[in-house]
Amino acid sequence: MPQTSSREEVIVASVMAVNSNPGWLTSDRVEALTGGHGMLNVPVVAACNAIATELRRGVSPQVKFADAVHQPIDDLLATAIDAAKDGGADGANAALIAATLLYLCGANAQVGIPAGNRKLGSSARMIAGVSRCGLAAVPTAKMNNKVSGFAAVSAVYAAMVRGELSPVNGRDIPAGIAGGVMVGHGALGEDVIFPGMAERGAAIGTQAMLDAMSGAGMPEQPFLAALFGASAILEIIHPDADVADEYGPYGKVTSAFVAGQAAARTAGLPETLHVRVTGQEIATAKVIGDLGLILKDVGGPTVIGIMALDEIIAVFEEGISGSGAGPNNPPLGHVCADAVIALLCLLQPESTQDSVAIALRERRRATSFDFEIAMTAMNIVARKATQVRTGIVTDTLISSSAPVVTRALHSRAARTYDELSAGRSVEMVVRDLDSERQLRVEARGSQHLSELEGANVSVRFTRIGKGARRSSKMAARWLAFDPALDAEVTIGAETMTLEGVVDTVIPEVAQGVGTERAPFLSALAPIASELLLAGNVIMNVTVPAAVAAAMGKASPADAAAEAQAAGIISAGIPGTKAKAEAAARIAVETLQS
Known part of the structure; x- marks a missing residue:
């Protein structure tokens, strides 16, 4: 030298x-993350890149009640699933990631009955080429230990066998009536059986999940407990049935919403959620019900798939799940919420890459225990994700974090030089x-x-x-x-x-x-x-x-x-x-x- x-x-x-x-x-072993080993945050970021590109050029995310084999949402799902798979996610985890992200971007969880009926989770599962898996086999995220949806399913079925789930005994319904349109689209089904079972079942399933988590020496995870509780009853009841007017306007509120409402209430979740930065408000009951519907249909996600879902939902200001959005900084395998926030911000009218980058930076500056660490973590994950898929989301994350990282590195280098020169x-x-x-x-x-x-x-x-x-x-x-x-x-x-x-x-x-x-x-x-x-x-x-x-x-x-x-x-x-x-x-x- x-x-x-x-x-x-x-x-x-x-x-x-x-x-x-x-x-x-x-x-942290971030190279492994690009292959999906350990966590699926890089596949999430890659899928955000793919979705942002398509939605910003005008592709509709709506699931339509159309007499058609193919819809634009199918292309969106395929693109997002491929991006997640490129990052190492298996089919079921890729389907869950894609469906959840597109749901947050405005895709409806289901539409139509019966012919032409489409469900976001089912479509994602079929496009990903995976088989359906009952909720009983789906695990929760790992919090040291983990449990499965078996707890919710078992509790709901036990109540059903005891005659405590449905407000009406099927044996009491006149012969030839049950199972058809006179119940399914009539007062007995829509006003009594479906909402009654949705409320009781979701509450029972959610409480069972909370109890199982506690019994496994884990902290209770209210969001996942509610999600699994709602999903357990939606495996049984008519999941997209209209319900009585007392629950909301006819044609706007379904049994999934009722299940989500009961599950959220049982888990102690807030009534409304707000997307970070944009402030967009959404009813918690809708989020839990719709995601429960997706979860029951999407296949068999693994522990790291559910952990990725948990981190995606950190997009909400209320902090009901995940750790990657702060205020403290987790291992880098958990860092993907910034990408989801960026995705939703970039879809807002008048947004630009620069405006979103600044908003992300200022949010982290205001909330982080250690701002420089948070921005460096964002930068590392974004740069690794570009190895899987490049796009406007990773570009925005890098634009947001690079100035902070550069200054942090320079200040340490200058200080080290001066102190070593002084004999330290x-x-x-x-x-x-x-x-x-x-x-x-x-x-x-x-x-x-x-x-x-x-x-x-x-x-x-x-x-x-x-x-x-x-x-x-x-x-x-x-x-x-x-x-x-x-x-x-x-x-x-x-x-x-x-x-x-x-x-x-x-x-x-x-x-x-x-x-x-x-x-x-x-x-x-x-x-x-x-x-x-x-x-x-x-x-x-x-x-x-x-x-x-x-x-x-x-x-x-x-x-x-x-x-x-x-x-x-x-x-x-x-x-x-x-x-x-x-x-x-x-x-x-x-x-x-």
Whole structure:
């Protein structure tokens, strides 16, 4: 390397090197995501690209009651399914992703009875070339553990066998009447049986899902419980029947809406939902009922398919599902809500790529625990998704995030150069950067929680270390596998000190010991998660390593090893050293070329 390399040359070489491969900015296995391994967020983003292109050129997403073999919605579904499959989704998961995204874009879940009847989920399943699968075999998203729709189906059938589901016993209906138009389109069916079964069945199924989740040592997931509860009864009843006027205007409200309403109410969901940024309002009952209808018809999605669905629904401001929309930053496999928000924004009249990019950036600036991390995560996922499908959605995400990423990398590179020039070590620089990351997350997270609770909430970690209870090399080396956390948490006027949060306090409280500590654990949880998942963005490690190597202070391998060892938070999972070394080597070679 020439000895005449200036400060500016070192900084530029380091920034360009680190950012030349989006995978070098994270310890998450993002290359695997482009094949659908682990999560399906990249297929979701790819499908958003495909759908945006078609809808912006005027293709209608409506499912029409037409006496025709083929409709434009079939082409849209095929395009979106192909994009998702290109990203590694299997047929059933691709069908679910495509149907859900097109539903959010305005496609109706069903239309028509009987001949000419079309359902969005069924069409997606047939186009994807997969078989139908009963809800009992469909799993929920994984929250450590997982359950299946069997809980809802079993509970609904048990009630049905006991005679507690339908308000009318089929044996009491005169012979020749049941099963035909006089019930199906008459007062008995539309006003009594169908809505009665929809309400009872959805409530029973939803409660069964909530109970099953709790019984599996999982947190209750209200959105998925309601979705599965509604879907379970829609497998049984006439799913698109009109209902009595008391539920809404004739021809506008179906049994699916009634099921969605009962499920949402049982799960404690808000009555209305609002799309982030656009503010578009939609009744929760409609969303749950329509998605329940899609789920029962779409095939057999897997755990990661349902997790992708859960992240898509993070598009709603109320935060009923998913984690990828913030305020804290999850592993990159969960990041796809920004793409769905961008898709819906780009379909608004007068929207432009620039206006949507700015809106996405400002939303993240206002809500994120760590704004730079959120935008870097967006940038990494968008750039990886372009390997599957390019389009206006990924272009918008990159336009939104690139300025923030560039500034974040440059500021770290300039700071590292100056501090190393002043005699400080790579270890000192990385430790300071990670310490500041911790303080920023604590401050922003506490502010967010205070606003949410309407009272002062403050979370401060007094110890963040490794190997809390295990002696294995992995536990001793990586923060995320056995974290040793102590914290001081304030809620209102009360402050509590918690020692051994993960290894001692949480197990005790969950088993009934010292339960007065539960609210304080709940307060620190999102902030702890942000820090324990900090391997999602590792620029605090890779940038100092690249600068040190470019300055000739250490070899790429040694600089990367020193940076990884110092980055207790950012290097919380394996993989950081290899990424840092690769970037450092490119920085050196840039100055030598």
